[in-house]
Amino acid sequence: MGEIRQSIFKDRRDREILFRSAKTEDSKGVIRYIRDNQDRFDYMISNSWEVNQDAKYEKDYIEAHALRKNAVMVVAVHSERIVGLLNFVGGMKQRISHDGEVGISVAVDYQGAGIGRHMMEIFITWATENPLLKRVTLHVMGHNLRALTLYQSLGFEVEGRRRGAVVFDSGRVEDLIMMGLIFENSKDFIEQSEKTWIDARES
Numbered sequence: 601m602g603e604i605r606q607s608i609f610k611d612r613r614d615r616e617i618l619f620r621s622a623k624t625e626d627s628k629g630v631i632r633y634i635r636d637n638q639d640r641f642d643y644m645i646s647n648s649w650e651v652n653q654d655a656k657y658e659k660d661y662i663e664a665h666a667l668r669k670n671a672v673m674v675v676a677v678h679s680e681r682i683v684g685l686l687n688f689v690g691g692m693k694q695r696i697s698h699d700g701e702v703g704i705s706v707a708v709d710y711q712g713a714g715i716g717r718h719m720m721e722i723f724i725t726w727a728t729e730n731p732l733l734k735r736v737t738l739h740v741m742g743h744n745l746r747a748l749t750l751y752q753s754l755g756f757e758v759e760g761r762r763r764g765a766v767v768f769d770s771g772r773v774e775d776l777i778m779m780g781l782i783f784e785n786s787k788d789f790i791e792q793s794e795k796t797w798i799d800a801r802e803s
Contacts, residue, residue, distance in 0.1 A: 626662060627655045643741045671700070706719075
């Protein structure tokens with residue numbers, strides 16, 4: 601299940617972007633992408649030096665995604681360069697295996713061209729077709745209004761705010777917004793837990 605259908609998308613700048621599942625031979629390209637872009641984003645939780653940049657580790661990580669039924673890694677490729685990355689990891693424990701967290705980024709010089717939206721749409725299609733999954737979760741920094749707007753347009757709803765969860769080296773503090781997308785065919789199932797919580801609160 602850890603594989604999407606390969607597709608080509610023409611972005612707003614008329615570039616043909618290839619979307620596909622990551623392969624083990626992408627390990628060096630993924631590391632290069634992280635090294636070149638991680639510290640240029642002000643909405644990423646990790647610094648580049650905090651991300652394991654060992655090619656063998658990355659290769660094993662990609663391979664593990666391919667083997668798991670509730671995980672997937674997607675790359676956006678242009679001219680043999682990785683220009684976008686999406687990573688989804690489902691819960692490892694049985695009781696939370698129907699949920700997982702997705703993270704996405706697009707190279708600075710490729711942002712604003714529709715690549716991130718298309719990559720999320722591809723992922724959501726994969727996730728809704730996966731019989732193991734009933735919902736997905738993501739976190740986004742409170743100041744990243746463009747991302748918040750994108751996720752809401754794709755059906756994600758704000759489920760909580762972790763106040764002061766991120767502190768930058770400069771001392772700047774940001775909140776983390778937790779968002780969730782519950783699949784249409786799972787809403788009745790999820791609402792059972794909401795009713796139980798409301799009943800417990802009112803008793």
